[in-house]
Amino acid sequence: MSTVLKVNHLSIGRKRELLGDISFSVNSGECILLSGANGSGKSTLLLTLAGMLPPLKGTIQPEVNGEMTRIDKDDIQMADSMNTGRGDTALIVMIPTRIPKVKGFTLREFVRTTCFEQSDWLGRLGKDSEEDIEKSLNRLGIIDLADKCIDTLSDGEFQKGCIAAGLVRKAPVILLDEPTAFLDAENRISVLSTIRDIALETGCAVLFSSHDVQDGAKVCSRVLTIGSDRQVRMSGKSAEEKYSCIKTGFKNKKLIFADYDDKQ
């Protein structure tokens, strides 16, 4: 198992520092839950990792062909070209939350729009990219829906489409911002287990933020929590370690939480 993302003493924020001294590393095939309260900085962290916001301090090192590439705060230009999906060099792909189901696009057309840099000026893609789209839709089990309009899909189906859009660009790291927001129980569990399977099968690392910590903790390999003390912690692999890490995000430490607390 190789490391695909290494974050060293990263400090993030839009203007002033929101979170500081963030260090962790992610291995290929891992599926990591990012938890934390509303407004704690989950989206800011993901956007910074994706190269959309410049890091204030520290480094983000994604892997290129087995070598770690360093991205410094002075290297925003590079961060842009490395991370924003330029052709095959996209190392970190991110899918934002709550993408509107715009009327008049089929699922395949929607996925195609995310391949912005690979397509020609009329939005046409090469044969390889078209095959990648089919493969991704197939892997998520939604190939039958490819020609359906996205506004007719259920929220769960569309969310899988969004994950497929992340998969198409074949990045070693995929970031998902709240993929289970507003989903009902069945769709939530279905999407979460799909995320886990994708990571295991393709070997890419998935980092997803979610408030559904109970279901999320069960499917993920580790938990990254933004604590109520503004410290970012990465848990170990055992259930106990995951739950106690999630709990650092709560202000009220006495809250009874999940099976873990019952057993104590």
Next chain:
Amino acid sequence: MTRREKYNYTLAGGILILLLILVADILTGEAGIGLKECLRLIVSGNDGSAEGNIIWRLRIPRALTAILAGGSMAVAGAQMQSIFRNPLADPHIMGVSSGAGLGAAIAATLWSGSAIIIGDSGVAASPGLGGTATAAGIGFSAAAAGLGITAAAFAGAVLTSAIIIIASAKIRGGSTLLILGVLLGFTFSAITSIISYASSEESLKIFYTWSAGSFSTNGPPGLTTMTAALLIGLLISLYNSKGLDVILFGDDFARLSGADNSKIRLLAMLSSCILTGAVTAFCGPIGFVGIVSPHIARRISRTSLNAKVLPLSLLTGGTIGAAADCVSQLFSIPLPVGSTIALIGIPIIMFIIFKGNTNETL
């Protein structure tokens, strides 16, 4: 039938309907020229008779202007609806027409001393046209007034677009920009009212003739300019079409897909500015076509892909323009076409709204 074939049939059908409306529009007018005579003149060309002059110098330019104006506003509206992610956005709503109106009002005030109103670009004032023969001297000053208004209206449209383009580099949110555009429009309308309140009756009439909207006073220079503007505007929009698609899914989504949102907005505004500026300068403010036509295009093609919606909007907009012109000619006194379009367009917009097809995502 594949989606592509279906779209091609839709496009062909659209062209056919547009041509039919074009012919119908040429057939309607004040002078009662018979159907046979009309068709003969269309086919054979201008034979120099009074009827020939009416068909070739009045009705055909008027019908072509209607199509160009409707098509241009539709292409501009389709782009604005994408970049602002708002189904009701169009150049008229965004204040571009009001900016042009302010320019026209200023020009009308300045020129009123020297001109008798015809409210045109000067070409229709050439002698021998359907009884509107004008003495050369008056024709000249009318032409000066017309050209002045045209230029001033164009400048007003360009200025408004420039403000929105500059603001769009700073303001990221689509709805904030839309509010800015609406407020700009109100501001320009208010200044226009103040100017008209203070100006003479003569200049008021020049301004109101322009602001009611007209297709009938456009000559070859106007047609050439509008055609060129339409071609340039359409090409820019087609080049920008996949950007217009991806930005519909949100600013973050577009950026994360590798798109440059500022560039997409800039190109769309540039194209809309060229299209709206030309139309407003020669025809006056034409509203509603820009909102309605793209919706009809999306509905009949069952897609929102801009590479398909833009060409089809051109057809639906042109058809609505020619149809409105046709309707405005049916009454004994020809109606101002801007008002006719508004009266036809508003019920269609109400239908779109109340049918529940209006949400933030088109």
